[in-house]
Amino acid sequence: MGNIPSGINTPEILVDVEKLERNIARVAQRVSSQGLKLRPHAKTHKMLEVADRQLTAGAAGLTVATVGEALNFALHGVPKLFIAYPLWINESQAERILELMKRAKLSIGTDSVAAVQQMAKMLGEKACKVKLMIEIDSGHHRSGVAPAQAVEIADAARDAGLRVHGVFTFPGHSYAPNAIDEAVNQEHKALAEAACLLRKAGHQVKRISGGSTPTAELSDNSVLTEVRPGVYVFGDAQQFELGRTGWNDIALSVASTVISRHEGSADIPRRIVVDAGSKVLGADRPAWASGYGRVMECPEASITALSEHHATIAWPDDRELPGYGEQLRIIPNHVCVAVNLVDSVLAIHPDGAVERWDVNARGLNY
Amino acid sequence: MGNIPSGINTPEILVDVEKLERNIARVAQRVSSQGLKLRPHAKTHKMLEVADRQLTAGAAGLTVATVGEALNFALHGVPKLFIAYPLWINESQAERILELMKRAKLSIGTDSVAAVQQMAKMLGEKACKVKLMIEIDSGHHRSGVAPAQAVEIADAARDAGLRVHGVFTFPGHSYAPNAIDEAVNQEHKALAEAACLLRKAGHQVKRISGGSTPTAELSDNSVLTEVRPGVYVFGDAQQFELGRTGWNDIALSVASTVISRHEGSADIPRRIVVDAGSKVLGADRPAWASGYGRVMECPEASITALSEHHATIAWPDDRELPGYGEQLRIIPNHVCVAVNLVDSVLAIHPDGAVERWDVNARGLNY
Incomplete structure (x- = not known):
């Protein structure tokens, strides 16, 4: 890492651009060689300079956590954004999402029939343009549903005129020592099961999205179509x-x-x-x-x-x-x-x- | 606490103004009845609207953690600021501190001979205008020195033409269950000992500053001249x-x-x-x-x-x-x-x- 510039006030966050670019290139190449798309999570960096480097290195779009983050990057010209979060859309958020949809192709997470119906109500005729991604709980037990519950959400989406595009999970329980292999297995198993059940029920599953910085490295395209690591651009003590x-x-x-x-x-x-x-x-x-x-x-x-x-x-x-x-x-x-x-x-x-x-x-x- | 305003986006921080004002009034009155000055820590709220209410309720000035916080409040007209932090002053910080001193009466913490000498060097002839507050370690074992070491710092300050004004401590080890009474005792004992040793060595000790939200309530003017609670304005789960x-x-x-x-x-x-x-x-x-x-x-x-x-x-x-x-x-x-x-x-x-x-x-x- 480069030295600390002289005369600066502290504390100040430093980014080593050489290492940043090396991390971006290495993971882009690895993910591509795994036969996967890379949709990096931009909540890690929140910076246009980093997003630009990820997109130049071949990222399929960016993942974000909030409508505000999506708007920020859409206004900068990022064409594809995935809000990997089960949004509950109120009227004020609906206005912002409609604004966002004028600028970028948008996927949004969901994990309930109620949220799907709320989305249909709040976004009106534009709701069918959203690529709906159903969140699966692969063992982290935060948001997300068991694979078997995905079908009723997809059915509700179809009934409401919405478009199910795929499934995603966040294997957050991989953030612990010796937990990674098991978390990867659970992630792949849960997503495969959800995709299989959805297809049997007549739903399309075009995107199967997994991964985090710890697990993305251990994934391939036998189940997933893409991964969403975030931290890899910088790394950290964890x-x-x-x-x-x-x-x-x-x-x-x-x-x-x-x-x-x-x-x-x-x-x-x-x-x-x-x-x-x-x-x-x-x-x-x-x-x-x-x-x-x-x-x-x-x-x-x-x-x-x-x-x-x-x-x-x-x-x-x-x-x-x-x-x-x-x-x-x-x-x-x-x-x-x-x-x-x-x-x-x-x-x-x-x-x-x-x-x-x-x-x-x-x-x-x- | 008042209801959540309708139609807002979340997450959003809400402040209940009635409770805020009640907390400010209650602590101002209590501290005054304890025979102490109140110099509340503004790092908690960072807001002019809260600072104004504290000053109106009789606060003797504000405590802050950084030069930037001090400048923020000085530019708003707060006349007395205490940076309760052992600053290491570089050239860029020196410029900002000199700017600050044009607008407010300033006290600054220190816990070493080296930092005192650095302050004298960086602030030049203006250094003697700073009210120097020596930080005492009363058991938290973070920054601060043992009472016996305060004298050599004060001597170095006198030699460098600086003005020792008093002593302070932060009894951070009081933030635990059943630890408060013991932490208050340690706080008072350490400050009393430091003040006594300094006075014996011919230094003035005009301000003896302690306290935090947990300990301030249990203090009086037998040792302290003031307290610096911060969290009390809002309260929190801790x-x-x-x-x-x-x-x-x-x-x-x-x-x-x-x-x-x-x-x-x-x-x-x-x-x-x-x-x-x-x-x-x-x-x-x-x-x-x-x-x-x-x-x-x-x-x-x-x-x-x-x-x-x-x-x-x-x-x-x-x-x-x-x-x-x-x-x-x-x-x-x-x-x-x-x-x-x-x-x-x-x-x-x-x-x-x-x-x-x-x-x-x-x-x-x-």
């Missing part, structure tokens, strides 16, 4: 600790400054404190994670506590504490929430040039 | 579960919509899913918390999982699941990080009038 990204592939970090240092004693821990806290790193901390992120300059260091503007770092006993004012790059546990905390990032090009990229879709929660 | 705020005093919630519902089975939990996730609630989840927040309409419900745009809620077995499209108000675990995720909130007045308030200092991490 994916590193899960073994799904290499240390040297991590393209995003938070430049921070040492503001407090303590040699410690019998009762008091030896530590440094840097000025990157949960308001720039996010507070995600799965039980299996080693801490609240990782330190790029010192993989052995452990971030033991996070406040809003402080990260407390236990420094290895055999290494001298960094000095006051020294700058360190912190790798967030979960990069999607870190990016969502800033209005812009510093993109560092291989030649050292520094560019400010806006996080255009930050905070577009609806 | 403070409720710690017993430091009443359910009916919680003034902020996140309006959300039921987007998925599942009666469950032997293997699969009964649950609803609403569209407020970690990108609007924040992901803070202390080990002792009951979940990722609370549901205003159903105190018995438990938020068992949080994704970026989903909260998974285990609903009480003896209560019917809320319907699709129904709106619920979620109380964040930690309100400071929730507010920092949005550009504005909906303030709901007692007469039902709805006003949009900007979160002016959102994202001002430096």
Whole structure:
């Protein structure tokens, strides 16, 4: 990762453009060689500069989580958008979705008869233009239905004049150590079963969409037609600790400054404190994670506590504490929430040039 | 708490103005009756409308965490600001601090000789105008020094021509069940000891600043001269579960919509899913918390999982699941990080009038 540009204020998010482009190219090539389409999730980065690179590398469109994110990218000219979320559409959202449909081909998730009927009511005659994607629960037990329930949703869609296009799932239970293989199996099995039942009931299933950064690598086109990884563009401490990204592939970090240092004693821990806290790193901390992120300059260091503007770092006993004012790059546990905390990032090009990229879709929660 | 205004998109942060004003008045009165000044931490709310109400109720000034927050409020005319953070001042920060000093009386935290010398170097002849506040570690073991170390920092400040004004601490270890009484004792003891040692060494100690929402209530002027609570204006699920705020005093919630519902089975939990996730609630989840927040309409419900745009809620077995499209108000675990995720909130007045308030200092991490 390139050095920290001199004279910057901290905390500041840095993007290593060379690594970003390498990640985008590697995953695009791999997914293509798996016989799959890539519809990357843009909620990770929310930036036009990253979206452009994904589309140039052959992405079939972008996945987003909200109508606001979809509008943001549609206004920029992204032609195909998949809101992979079971929207409940009210009147105000309906107006925005109709606006969106003037600019992009749109797929929308659903997991209930009620939401399908609401969509038909709210979007009126335009509802038939939406590609409806039924969300299947493949073991994460969040939203989504069991494969057997997909048919009644598809029937309701047909009755309401809507167009079922396919099925999707998010195997979020793959975000844990040693859980990935089993989660991939469940994902493929659930989607295959749903697709089979839908086809038997006379519905078309043109798209079978799976995947996340941990599972996409282990998928092929025996069941899926596409994958939707997000985090792969940057990587983060979670994916590193899960073994799904290499240390040297991590393209995003938070430049921070040492503001407090303590040699410690019998009762008091030896530590440094840097000025990157949960308001720039996010507070995600799965039980299996080693801490609240990782330190790029010192993989052995452990971030033991996070406040809003402080990260407390236990420094290895055999290494001298960094000095006051020294700058360190912190790798967030979960990069999607870190990016969502800033209005812009510093993109560092291989030649050292520094560019400010806006996080255009930050905070577009609806 | 007032109802959810009709027709809004979700997730959206709502502020109940009546409860907000009641909280501000109650704490202002209590702190005054304790013989203390109130210098509330504005990192919680980041809003001019809330700051104005605090100052009108008699606050001695505002506490902030960053130079950017200080500038935001100084430009609005707040005359006294305390950056309760051990800043490491670089050249770019120095320019901004000098700008700030034209507009407001400024106190700044420090916890090292090195940072004091850096401040003197960076601010030049203006450095003597800063009221220097030495940070004491009262048991939280984040930043701050042991009371005995305060003297060498104060000596270095005097040698550099800087003005020591007092001491402060943040008893963050009070944010746990049954920890509050002990944390208050440690806070008072550490500050009293530091003040005593400093005075013995010939330094003035005009301000002794403690407190947080959990501890401020248990303080008086036997040691402290002021307290700096932040969360009290809104309350949150953490403070409720710690017993430091009443359910009916919680003034902020996140309006959300039921987007998925599942009666469950032997293997699969009964649950609803609403569209407020970690990108609007924040992901803070202390080990002792009951979940990722609370549901205003159903105190018995438990938020068992949080994704970026989903909260998974285990609903009480003896209560019917809320319907699709129904709106619920979620109380964040930690309100400071929730507010920092949005550009504005909906303030709901007692007469039902709805006003949009900007979160002016959102994202001002430096």
